[in-house]
Structures are given as structure tokens and as C-alpha cells.
Amino acid sequence: MAVVKKVPEKIARQVPFCPGCGHGIVVRLIMECVEELGYNDNVIFGKPVGCASLLDNSLDIDIFTGAHGRNGASLTAIKRLKPDTLVISYQGDGDAYNIGFAETMNAAYRNEKFTVVTINNTNFGMTGGQMAWTTMPGQKTTTSVNGRDVELSGLPIKMPEMIATSFDTAYVARGALFTPAEINKTKGYIKKALQAQSDGIGHSMVEVLSPCPTNWHMSPLEAQERIIKELVPYYPLGELKNKGGK
Amino acid sequence: MGDMVKGNIAMAEAAIRAGMHMYAGYPITPSSEIMEYMSWRAQEAGRQYIQAESELGAMYMVYGAASVGSRVLTASSGLGISLKQEGVSYMQAADYPCVMISVCRYGDGLGSLQSGQTDYLRETRGGGNGDYRNIVLSPSSVQEAVDLVYLAFDLSEKYRNIVVILTEGALGQMMEDCEYPDYKEVPFYDWAFDGKHTNPQPSQMTMDLYERAQRRNALRAEITENEQRWEAVGVEDAEYVFFAYGIPGRIALGIVDDARKRGEKLGVVRAISLWPFPQKAFDAINKDVKGFVTIETADDGQMVEDVALFAKKKGFGDVPCYTITSPPGVPKTVDVLKKFEAIKAGEVKEVF
Numbered sequence: 001m002a003v004v005k006k007v008p009e010k011i012a013r014q015v016p017f018c019p020g021c022g023h024g025i026v027v028r029l030i031m032e033c034v035e036e037l038g039y040n041d042n043v044i045f046g047k048p049v050g051c052a053s054l055l056d057n058s059l060d061i062d063i064f065t066g067a068h069g070r071n072g073a074s075l076t077a078i079k080r081l082k083p084d085t086l087v088i089s090y091q092g093d094g095d096a097y098n099i100g101f102a103e104t105m106n107a108a109y110r111n112e113k114f115t116v117v118t119i120n121n122t123n124f125g126m127t128g129g130q131m132a133w134t135t136m137p138g139q140k141t142t143t144s145v146n147g148r149d150v151e152l153s154g155l156p157i158k159m160p161e162m163i164a165t166s167f168d169t170a171y172v173a174r175g176a177l178f179t180p181a182e183i184n185k186t187k188g189y190i191k192k193a194l195q196a197q198s199d200g201i202g203h204s205m206v207e208v209l210s211p212c213p214t215n216w217h218m219s220p221l222e223a224q225e226r227i228i229k230e231l232v233p234y235y236p237l238g239e240l241k242n243k244g245g246k
Numbered sequence: 247m248g249d250m251v252k253g254n255i256a257m258a259e260a261a262i263r264a265g266m267h268m269y270a271g272y273p274i275t276p277s278s279e280i281m282e283y284m285s286w287r288a289q290e291a292g293r294q295y296i297q298a299e300s301e302l303g304a305m306y307m308v309y310g311a312a313s314v315g316s317r318v319l320t321a322s323s324g325l326g327i328s329l330k331q332e333g334v335s336y337m338q339a340a341d342y343p344c345v346m347i348s349v350c351r352y353g354d355g356l357g358s359l360q361s362g363q364t365d366y367l368r369e370t371r372g373g374g375n376g377d378y379r380n381i382v383l384s385p386s387s388v389q390e391a392v393d394l395v396y397l398a399f400d401l402s403e404k405y406r407n408i409v410v411i412l413t414e415g416a417l418g419q420m421m422e423d424c425e426y427p428d429y430k431e432v433p434f435y436d437w438a439f440d441g442k443h444t445n446p447q448p449s450q451m452t453m454d455l456y457e458r459a460q461r462r463n464a465l466r467a468e469i470t471e472n473e474q475r476w477e478a479v480g481v482e483d484a485e486y487v488f489f490a491y492g493i494p495g496r497i498a499l500g501i502v503d504d505a506r507k508r509g510e511k512l513g514v515v516r517a518i519s520l521w522p523f524p525q526k527a528f529d530a531i532n533k534d535v536k537g538f539v540t541i542e543t544a545d546d547g548q549m550v551e552d553v554a555l556f557a558k559k560k561g562f563g564d565v566p567c568y569t570i571t572s573p574p575g576v577p578k579t580v581d582v583l584k585k586f587e588a589i590k591a592g593e594v595k596e597v598f
Contacts, residue, residue, distance in 0.1 A: 041441065041442045041443075042441040042442065043441055044314075044439055044441055046310075053449075053451060054451070056449040056451055056452055057452065060443055060446075061443050062439040062440070062441055062442075062443050062445075062446075062447075063447075063449070064310065064313050064439065065336075065340065065447070065449055065450065067306065067309075067332065067333065067336050070302070070303075070306040070309075070333070071306075072303075073298065073299070073302070073303040073304075073305075073306035073307050073310065074306045074307065074309050074310030074313070075310055076296065076307055076310065077268060077270060077294075077296065077306075077307040077308065077309075077310035077311040078310040078311065078313065078314055078439075080268075080294050080296065080311075081267065081268060081294060081311055081314050081316055081434075082314055082441065085441040086441075102299060102300060102302075102303070103299070103302075103303055103306065106298075106299035106300075106303060109299075
């Protein structure tokens, strides 16, 4: 008998992202985990500035309107005041690693007990595909039209590795979405990250390598190919830290 | 008579008594004692306290905390308050209440460690992007600082608007006797996020911003009508009326008191609310007044712009407005009087 996967109850309306974008998949994974962990009626989402801010009408949960990059600070306070509520910061790489570098790092540094899920699509998606700190060497964007010159702008940033090796947090992992198996693994990372929060172990973070066909000027399939060939060798997949050990 | 308490500490204790749930901040002279006191006192009283990574971080912490319906406080000074402004604007956009204590230090940029009143326009005009106003209250004594902080939380929640306590380094550092009000037990507010999606909050991406603006304009008019605060002495028959706030407000009261004992007809309006500006104070002023004079610890004078604006509105459009500014610190009465004599002698050009 065929198994029909039910859409999580709290995803009330269609997500508004571009065809082939990874955001919709990751939001689905997060909401499946929230439901499976029993937090459907005890969850606060922090949305960023960027593509993910388009989530507004899709989820029937409390969504805090974060400012560009500042959710590390705002969700620190929300979690401290509501320690029994599942608090999730959903951010793009431009939001969390560029303009929000300080807030993201400082929340991890203090080991604030909430979960960060970041979408790494190697560019600023919403503003039209500018260079981000995650942009690959030589990658053409609207602010690196001849390809990213790492001599002038630095090497692509590996925030999860920085957090995993520098701070006493609970859980760090990086996933991808290019096959159903990878999607399932990524869901596993997200669930462990949320479980670490639920268990009060500490700060948790999952980065997801995510396609952006629109700004990469590729078909969805070409975008997934790019992730496999170009991104995964630089941004290795898997768990970087699992303090709880589950 | 109460205890002798430093202004900064008195304001922090007043916030605890007013039912503050969370403080987040970053230390900066001359406001640091608020944070130092809160670092142990909040925990003792069962409240949350966070030392933030930056002024910006602190503001976004109180933004987050307000979203779940808690009473929040932050404090800083001069450039520290400048750093907070993007978060101030976000909180206003979300209609979240917050009390922010601004203990002004003199000057632009890094400025000075000395007391000043150079941030009047920033606080009264909003400070961040967008079209909003913070309610701004300014005390002239430690006791008044306590009373205004206590009041500020209620006003902030009533109007869902940020309230700034704008004071000066001198008052933050000064010790005076004061009595504390009673403790208030305040629950988290029920309009906020509870994790159950009880109160969906519209996002700015989808809301009708013009409709919101109409609603906020009506609220702004209500605040302007209801929340003007000032103290006036001698204005009914005054030839000159001083306008001042904070410590210079006290100095002006002293000057007017002495002058009236000598038979000189001077008056003073000590503004307590800076936004809304106490325009109603003009209603009692002598129609034949010769001039308005602000006393400000600032480079060029800032409040004088509001005095001129509301003088015009209240039918005093032809009355010259002067300003007496002072270097960093506390204005000396003798210097103020010297400059005032020059104004009376026609040796000083009016600002407006």
C-alpha cells in the first residue's frame, strides 16, 4: 500500500519561493520535525530579512519579524523568557553570516539554547544575486561580475565549522538537498538540532546547501549538479558536533 | 526623607519596582551604573538580565523580549543610543512597548564623558528610519527620575510606543534623597507571541502601511493631547520666559525665583515631556512677553527649535527666541545670567 506523506498541519498555505529553490523543502523538513517532536503549539519562528521573509503567510505559527541579521540577539531573549518553547531562527547565509555575523556568532558563543537553520545558497537571493561571504571563488554574481576574487574579498566562509570548533555548543551539522537520501539526512540533522534544544543541552545549528536556480541562472537540475560538484567538496556534509551524542 | 541614591541606580531600582521583566544593555559612561546594578539586582528580583555583545544586540534583545509580552528596559548614552536606533525603529514598526533610558553625554561622535543635552533632536524626532515619535520624558531630580521611570512603563504599554527617559550624565551620577514607589506585579501581556499562534501578527511585507499610518497618527494626536507635562513659574506676567529641561531646568527655576524676589518679572517653563512638547504651557504666558530664552547644555541649541515652532502656533510668532548654550557639564548660573543680560541689552541676535 502506498504511503502518503501528510503535509505538516502548521504549513497552512503554499510557500512562495522560486521553482527549484531549496527554501520550500527546508521549511517542510523543519515543520515535520516540529510536529513529530510535539511542539506544534509551542513554537516561535524567527524569520530574517531575505527570501525567507516571504514565509509570512505560509505557516500558522508565531513568526517573529527579525531585522537583517539580528535574530541571534532577538531569539536569545525570546528563548530566555520562554525556555519551554521551541525557538527556531531561520536565516539565509547573507543574513546570518554577513550582516548578522556578530549576532549569530555571539549567540553561539553564549551557547544560547535555541536552534539556527541557515540556507547557504552562495548569494544574496532576495536582492537579486549579489556576492555573499559564502560565494565560491570565481563565482559570478551581480557584485562580482568577473567572478569572486578571493584576494580582495576573502575565502568563502564556513560558519558551522567556526562555531563547532570554537564554542561550547550542543550540535552543528551541514546538509544538502540534491537527492531524497540527502533530504532525509538533512531532516535527521534538523531533528537532532531541535532535540538538543528540547533537551536543554545548548545552542544548535544546521546549515543547508541549497539551490538558487534563479540567481545562478541555471535549471533546477543544473543547480543541484553544481552543489554536488562545486559546493560539497568545499562545504563538507555531515555532523560537525553532537554534544548530546544521540 | 528617603535614602541618598545615585540617579542611575535610582532609575534602575524604579524599573524593578515598575515590574520590568528583562534588561539588556551594553556598558557606556555615564550610564553604566544602571547596568552594573541590574546585573545582580535583576536576578535577585527574579527578572532576566543579559549583557549583550553590543548596543545593537541589546536593542534587538529587548525587541525579542517585547514580542513575547514582557516589560523591557535598556539604557545607554550618546553614541550608544545612536547604535540602537535601527532596533528602535523596528520596535516602533511592531508597536512594541519599551523603556529606554538615555543618559546624555555631550557631543557628536565619541563626544565627551561630561554631561550634556546634545541629543534632544534625535530623541524627540524618533532617531531611526521611518515616521514615528518616541514619548520623551526628562527629569530634573533623582526623585523625578524615579517617578518618570515608574510611569514610563505604563505609558509605553498604554500607547504601544517606546518611551525614552532622556536625562544627563550629571543627573545619572548625582546623589539625592529619593523615595521608591511600591513593587508592581505585572504579567506578560496577552497580545504577544505565546507559541500557540494565539495572536497572529501581520508582517510589514503584507500589511497595509498607509492604514497603519492613519491609526498611528490618531494615536500620536491622543498622546499629544494627554501626555504634555511641564512645570511653570511666573509666566503670567513675565517679560522674558526661560524654557529648559533637566538640570538647566532646575537652574532656570533658581534664576527665576531669585529674580522675582528682586521684583524682576521673569518666568520659566521647565519641560518634563519633550515629546509631546508641552505646547499648552504657552496658554498661560503673558501676551506681552518680550522674548523666549532656552538654556541648553549644547553647542547650538536644539530645544529652541521647538520653542519657536510652538510659539508661532500659539500666537507668539513675533516674539524673538534666543538660546543660551553652555559647554559640557552643568551650566553655571553666573554665566547664564551674564548671557541673559546681553540678550536683554540687544547684544545677542535671536535664533528665530
